[in-house]
Amino acid sequence: MNKRVLGQSIEGRPTTANEHQNQLIWEVISKGRSMRALTTIRIQAIPSALNQRLRWILGYQSAMDVLPDFD
Structure with a gap:
């Protein structure tokens, strides 16, 4: 199974999308x-809180600002 790699953990190993999502939660x-x-x-309320966070990848906008009709 291929896992999408997002970055590196403190230990220097690659982090997966699941680990990243867990960190956000x-x-x-x-x-x-x-x-x-x-x-x-x-x-x-957790998904709402996560969708309101400002994201670098979205030009420091929240997902709710970029995709207001996506619920």
């Missing part, structure tokens, strides 16, 4: 917190 949900405490509303 951990920015929204703090590490060390129990996943059992998350509500459905909080879980559903």
Whole structure:
């Protein structure tokens, strides 16, 4: 299976798209917190929070700004 490589980890090995997505999710949900405490509303808010982040690849715009009709 070919994995898309996005960059390098701290250890110097390539990171995959899945690892990158996990890192973005951990920015929204703090590490060390129990996943059992998350509500459905909080879980559903994660994609929204990620789509509102400013991205270098999008010219420092959010995905919501570039693709407003994409829900």
